[in-house]
Amino acid sequence: MSDIYVTETDNAQLAANSQAVRIAVDRQRRRETIQSVVTALLGFGVLVAILALIALIPTTKNIPQIVIYQAATPEEEPPIRMKELTNNAQPKPPGASSSMAKVIASQSQSPVAVPIPVTANPDSLFGMEEDFGPGFGTGEGDGDGGGGATFFGSRRKGRNVVFIVDFSGSMESDAEGGGGTRIQALKKELVRSINSLPASMNVSVIFFSTTGWTIDTEGPNHYTKGFRGNGKVPEVNWYPASERLKGVVVEAIQKMPAKGGTNWYPPLKMAFSMGPQPNIVYLLSDGEPTDADYVLEKMEEFNPEGVPIDTIAFELPGTPAGQLLMIAEETGGKFSMIYKGKRLVGGSAEDMTSSDYD
Numbered sequence: 001m002s003d004i005y006v007t008e009t010d011n012a013q014l015a016a017n018s019q020a021v022r023i024a025v026d027r028q029r030r031r032e033t034i035q036s037v038v039t040a041l042l043g044f045g046v047l048v049a050i051l052a053l054i055a056l057i058p059t060t061k062n063i064p065q066i067v068i069y070q071a072a073t074p075e076e077e078p079p080i081r082m083k084e085l086t087n088n089a090q091p092k093p094p095g096a097s098s099s100m101a102k103v104i105a106s107q108s109q110s111p112v113a114v115p116i117p118v119t120a121n122p123d124s125l126f127g128m129e130e131d132f133g134p135g136f137g138t139g140e141g142d143g144d145g146g147g148g149a150t151f152f153g154s155r156r157k158g159r160n161v162v163f164i165v166d167f168s169g170s171m172e173s174d175a176e177g178g179g180g181t182r183i184q185a186l187k188k189e190l191v192r193s194i195n196s197l198p199a200s201m202n203v204s205v206i207f208f209s210t211t212g213w214t215i216d217t218e219g220p221n222h223y224t225k226g227f228r229g230n231g232k233v234p235e236v237n238w239y240p241a242s243e244r245l246k247g248v249v250v251e252a253i254q255k256m257p258a259k260g261g262t263n264w265y266p267p268l269k270m271a272f273s274m275g276p277q278p279n280i281v282y283l284l285s286d287g288e289p290t291d292a293d294y295v296l297e298k299m300e301e302f303n304p305e306g307v308p309i310d311t312i313a314f315e316l317p318g319t320p321a322g323q324l325l326m327i328a329e330e331t332g333g334k335f336s337m338i339y340k341g342k343r344l345v346g347g348s349a350e351d352m353t354s355s356d357y358d
Contacts, residue, residue: 147198151282152189153343154310154334158279160202160238163190164267166285166314167223168209171258173286175315176340182286182315183258185338191250197241204238204274205249209260212267215252223260229291233273262287264295268309272302281307281333285324286314292323299330308333313352315339322353 148157171183190205197203207213211226214236218225227234239245262285271278289295303309310333313321321337328335337349344352 147201149193149197149201149280149282151193151310152284152312152336152338153345154282154312154336156280156308156310159200160204160274160276160278161197161280162204162206162236162271162274162278162282163193164206164208164271164281164283165190166209166262166287167207167256167258167260168262168287169259170262170287171314173315186284186314187253190253194241194246194250194253197246199241199243201241202238203241203246203249204236204271204278205253206236206267206270207256208263208267209258210263211260212263212270214270215249215256220257221259222256227266227270229263229266229269233270236270236274238274262289263291264289265291265298268295269302272307277305277307279307281309282312283309283324283327284312284314285320286316288320289323292320296323296326296330299327303331306331310334310336313337313339313349317352317354317357319353319355319358321349321357322355325350325353 147159148155149161150156151163165186167183171186172181174180175182175185194203194205205215207222208226209223211223211228213222213226214234216237217234239249264283264285268283271281309327309331311324311328313324313336315338316324317337317339325335327333334345335349337344337352339352
């Protein structure tokens with residue numbers, strides 16, 4: 001039987017092996033801890049970087065600027081020249097004229113879109129019934145503050161309105177399509193326009209034929225005592241549109257006779273010598289003036305502020321109507337024609353200014 005040898009483990013060797021295992025385990029744990037910390041730091045750094053990028057990305061949106069037009073606040077007007085109306089008032093030299101401030105369009109940014117209305121100007125006819133009054137105007141003031149006026153369908157905003165109206169002998173002719181004379185039609189529409197003015201406005205009327213005159217000019221035969229276009233310009237007064245003064249002006253219009261030839265320069269010169277100057281000007285005529293070319297030549301001289309002049313050719317096709325059209329175009333005014341009882345505007349009116357109608 002062979003011998004069996006059993007070797008007992010050395011206690012010292014076992015202790016050494018156990019210590020080596022513990023050291024190896026501790027080192028592994030430290031490495032794993034360090035790796036976990038590094039991983040966490042890297043993850044945190046990536047997160048911080050992502051947040052930083054998000055913070056740097058612009059979040060605001062470019063909103064397009066919307067432009068609106070707003071009229072400048074008009075300056076306070078100078079005092080109006082006034083006097084009580086009398087039957088024997090004499091023309092006086094004019095005082096120094098003062099111009100109305102021009103309205104200047106300004107631009108400003110607004111967060112709200114404001115639509116700008118477009119006014120159509122159709123080539124249409126505007127009816128006129130028998131006795132001439134109905135069909136023209138609205139019977140109401142226009143605008144706010146200073147109000148506005150209408151005359152034979154032409155509407156304007158403003159505070160000071162002057163009507164420059166033809167009272168020549170030809171205005172006694174019959175008005176086609178109306179059942180009366182031209183002067184009857186003119187007086188009715190003029191009275192309607194004045195009576196519809198709001199009390200905040202000021203009004204004046206300048207009559208013309210051979211000369212220019214006002215309701216203050218002494219009669220009879222007013223046109224022989226009016227302004228002829230040279231020398232001192234007679235004073236033209238503004239009258240507040242109160243009910244009492246409107247009544248006085250209307251009464252004078254109703255009594256005014258129509259006589260004489262046709263000249264446009266004297267009444268226009270009178271109108272633009274007023275203080276303050278008018279900001280609504282209507283010029284109506286039915287005849288061929290002797291001074292139309294002179295008026296166009298002197299337009300910038302007596303109307304340096306470029307106040308729009310709305311011209312109305314009254315039963316007047318042909319060259320004289322074309323001259324009224326030129327006055328409106330040069331001043332930024334509107335041109336219309338009353339022909340055979342109809343109101344013509346735009347291309348329909350301009351077609352009637354051809355010399356073929358002379």
